[in-house]
Amino acid sequence: MSALWSNLATPRPRLQDGGVFVFQEDFFVIVIQCVDNRNGTLFHGRRQSRDRLLRLHILAALAGRKLWMNSYSFRQFQQDLPPGQAVCVDEDFLAKAGWGEVCFVEGLPLTPWLNRIEQLILYRWNRDYPADTVLDLRLDAISWVLKCREEFPGSSHPVITKEVYLHETL
Amino acid sequence: MKLCKKILLPVFLVCCILLSGCPDGNQPSAATLEEIPAYSGSPYVILADNEPDFSPEDMVTDSFESYSPLDLLGRCGVAVANIGVDLMPVEDRESISDVTPSGWVNREYDGQYLYNRCHLIGFQLTGENANEENLITGTRYMNVEGMLPFENLVADYVQETENHVLYRVTPIFEGSELVARGVQMEALSVEDGGEGVCFNVYVYNVQPGITIDYATGESWEEEQPPASGDSADDPGTSSEPDGNTTYILNTNSHKFHNTDCPGAANMSEKNKETYTGSRQDLIDQGYTPCGQCNP
Numbered sequence: 001m002s003a004l005w006s007n008l009a010t011p012r013p014r015l016q017d018g019g020v021f022v023f024q025e026d027f028f029v030i031v032i033q034c035v036d037n038r039n040g041t042l043f044h045g046r047r048q049s050r051d052r053l054l055r056l057h058i059l060a061a062l063a064g065r066k067l068w069m070n071s072y073s074f075r076q077f078q079q080d081l082p083p084g085q086a087v088c089v090d091e092d093f094l095a096k097a098g099w100g101e102v103c104f105v106e107g108l109p110l111t112p113w114l115n116r117i118e119q120l121i122l123y124r125w126n127r128d129y130p131a132d133t134v135l136d137l138r139l140d141a142i143s144w145v146l147k148c149r150e151e152f153p154g155s156s157h158p159v160i161t162k163e164v165y166l167h168e169t170l
Numbered sequence: 171m172k173l174c175k176k177i178l179l180p181v182f183l184v185c186c187i188l189l190s191g192c193p194d195g196n197q198p199s200a201a202t203l204e205e206i207p208a209y210s211g212s213p214y215v216i217l218a219d220n221e222p223d224f225s226p227e228d229m230v231t232d233s234f235e236s237y238s239p240l241d242l243l244g245r246c247g248v249a250v251a252n253i254g255v256d257l258m259p260v261e262d263r264e265s266i267s268d269v270t271p272s273g274w275v276n277r278e279y280d281g282q283y284l285y286n287r288c289h290l291i292g293f294q295l296t297g298e299n300a301n302e303e304n305l306i307t308g309t310r311y312m313n314v315e316g317m318l319p320f321e322n323l324v325a326d327y328v329q330e331t332e333n334h335v336l337y338r339v340t341p342i343f344e345g346s347e348l349v350a351r352g353v354q355m356e357a358l359s360v361e362d363g364g365e366g367v368c369f370n371v372y373v374y375n376v377q378p379g380i381t382i383d384y385a386t387g388e389s390w391e392e393e394q395p396p397a398s399g400d401s402a403d404d405p406g407t408s409s410e411p412d413g414n415t416t417y418i419l420n421t422n423s424h425k426f427h428n429t430d431c432p433g434a435a436n437m438s439e440k441n442k443e444t445y446t447g448s449r450q451d452l453i454d455q456g457y458t459p460c461g462q463c464n465p
Contacts, residue, residue, distance in 0.1 A: 036319075037425075037458040044220045044369055049326045126423050127326070128319040128458065130214070130369070140463065146432045151423055156329040159423045163433070 028118035029068075029097045032058060033105045033135060035122055040131025042107035047076075048129035051154035055080045057162075058123075062102060068093040069104040077104070107133045117167055120144070124161040143169040200248070200340045201354045206372050213316035214355075214373045222356035222370040224336050229360050231334055233257045235296045237303035243346060244272045246306050249290040250338040252360065253328050259297030266300045273307040273348030273387030282450065284377055284389055286313040290339040290353065292321035295328075306341050307349050307387055309377040314453070316373035320355050324367055333361040342372070347384040350375050417452065417465055419443040424457050431463035 035041055036048055055077055059067075066086040069077065074089045081087060090096055094113050097103050110117060120137065137144070144165045154160045201217055233254035238247025251257065266287050276285045288308025291298065298304045308317075324335050336358045341350035352374045359366035376382070382389045417426040418434035422441040427434040434442070445452065449465070459465050 043323065046366065046368065048323060050330050051326075052330060126425065126458065127322050128315075129323045130319045130371070146436065149433060149436045156326050161423055161425075 028099050029094070029113075029116050030065075030100070030102045030119040030121065031094075031105055031110060031113075031117050032102060032121045032123070033110075034125060035135050036125050036127055036129045036131060038128070038131060039135040040129055040133070041135060042133035043130040044132065045107075047106050048131060049125050049127070049157070050076055051125075051157050051160065052080070053153070053155040054123055054157075054160055057152065057160075058104070059085060066098070066101045067104060068097040068101060070106075070108075073104050073106050109136050111136050114167075119167065120165040122163045122165070124163065125157055126159050126161060127157065139165060143167055201342060201372050203342060203344055203351055206342075206352065209374045209376050213311065214320075214371045217354065217370045217372055220369050220371070222336070222338070222358045222368065224338075224356070224358050228336055229358075229363075231360055233334060235291065235298070237290070237301060240272075240303060243348060245343060245348065245350075246271070246290060246303055246341050248338060248340045249304055250336075251291050251296055253291075253295050253324060253335045253337050255328055255332050257296045258325070258328065259293060261297070263293050264299040266305060269300050269302045269305045271302070271305050271307045273384070275387035275389070277389050279377075279380060279391060280448075280450070282310065284309060284380055284382075285387075286310055288313045288317070290341065291337065292317065292325070294321060294325045295337065306353075308353075308375055309380075309382070311377045312352070312373055312375045317353065317355065320357070320369065320371065320373075323369075324357055327359060327367050331359075331361075331366060333359055333366065335359050335367050344384065349382060349384040349387050351384060352376075414447050415449060415465075416444060416446045417449075419445050419452070419457065425460050426452050426457045426465055427460040428463040428465045431460055431465070433460055433463065 033041065034047070034049070034054070040048060042048065059077075059080060059082060062085065064086075066088060068088045068090065070091050070093060071089055074087070077087070088096070094103055094105070094108065094116070110120075114137070122135075139146075145168050146163055147166050148164045150162050151159050152162070205217075207215060230252060233252050233256050235249075235251035235257060237249045240246060269287055271287060274285065276283050278284070285307050286309070287305045289298065290304050290306060293299070324337060327333070328335055338354075338356045340354040342352050342354060343350050352372050354370070354372050356370045357367050358364045359368065377389075379392055380389050381392050416429055418429055418431065418437070419426050420437055420441050421443050422438075426445070449459075
């Protein structure tokens with residue numbers, strides 16, 4: 001399940017201006033976001049949905065990686081955290097997460113961080129909800145490549161679909 | 171327990187509603203049609219900054235449900251409930267076709283009926299079947315595009331948290347018309363003071379392309395707009411001469427995709443099915459469009 005994440009085991013060299021390869025260890029975070037059938041994320045500043053089995057799925061897939069989120073998201077995760085799981089709660093977590101670390105995002109704009117996001121993991125609720133905030137990335141753009149998709153049952157959602165996108169231009 | 175609440179709480183609530191009807195009472199302010207903008211393409215509009223009109227005394231942690239008696243014209247009134255897991259259905263929905271809501275003059279357009287017997291409080295929330303005080307004449311569009319997403323939001327919240335959600339649906343009629351112009355939907359999660367669920371919206375009882383006589387329930391097709399030809403130009407869909415389109419179905423997740431969608435390519439063969447027909451038929455069968463290729 002987390003095989004793709006292991007691709008980030010070591011910093012990748014990037015070609016800088018002037019033809020010099022450098023390691024940018026503060027780049028490349030993994031973003032997780034949940035969306036409905038229309039890529040909606042929030043309504044009236046509140047998450048559209050939640051699912052206990054999905055949270056456990058995410059925590060199990062972390063395999064020890066540090067998880068970043070804001071305090072709003074932390075309130076739904078705190079009761080499920082296994083002992084020893086590293087979690088950083090910060091309102092500015094997308095700016096602070098380090099290389100290869102995982103950011104659980106609920107409705108925050110991702111476009112400003114486009115050049116930091118190496119992987120986007122979408123969990124689709126497969127349901128319609130009202131939305132006034134939607135995912136602000138165009139996944140049909142050529143730079144996003146769907147690498148895998150899997151389905152599993154949630155606790156209140158019959159089928160949750162996980163999609164892993166790689167940001168190929170990074 | 172649910173039966174007891176079903177008997178006693180409605181009596182209590184009706185008393186409250188009658189009392190609150192006094193001039194100095196604490197009656198919630200239902201939306202009036204004067205404050206509702208004309209339908210302009212979205213199935214709902216937000217009212218009062220999305221804040222429902224419940225009072226602190228309403229914030230109780232006992233489940234209940236209450237429906238207004240039909241008025242002299244046979245029309246439904248406000249339905250209110252405090253949704254908890256103990257109210258939610260544990261059995262499949264039964265037939266509701268014996269109920270004839272006010273203004274029920276159903277017509278078929280393009281092979282689809284215009285109206286649904288539309289639950290004020292959705293079946294998934296309180297498990298009400300053929301309750302005439304909870305069923306109105308509502309368009310397919312209002313039911314599926316307008317009300318269902320809000321019902322899903324509330325149902326999932328209650329199931330996941332086992333908290334309660336105060337929930338009120340008010341059909342809005344103009345004068346003595348038999349078909350509601352729309353419904354006001356209000357909801358507020360109780361135990362967390364609205365952090366989980368909080369909305370106040372008006373959902374339009376309209377069907378794009380159809381004109382409704384709300385006084386009687388009669389309806390007719392609007393003048394056909396000129397065809398845009400968009401779908402025929404879409405390289406991801408395969409259009410047949412008769413206007414049908416070919417999609418790839420996922421029979422497990424009940425999503426449908428354009429034929430060139432990467433999601434369709436990665437789909438397990440056992441869940442994959444090719445379908446040629448109308449998009450609306452697929453939606454009516456419970457399929458939802460893929461969020462990636464937007465078929």
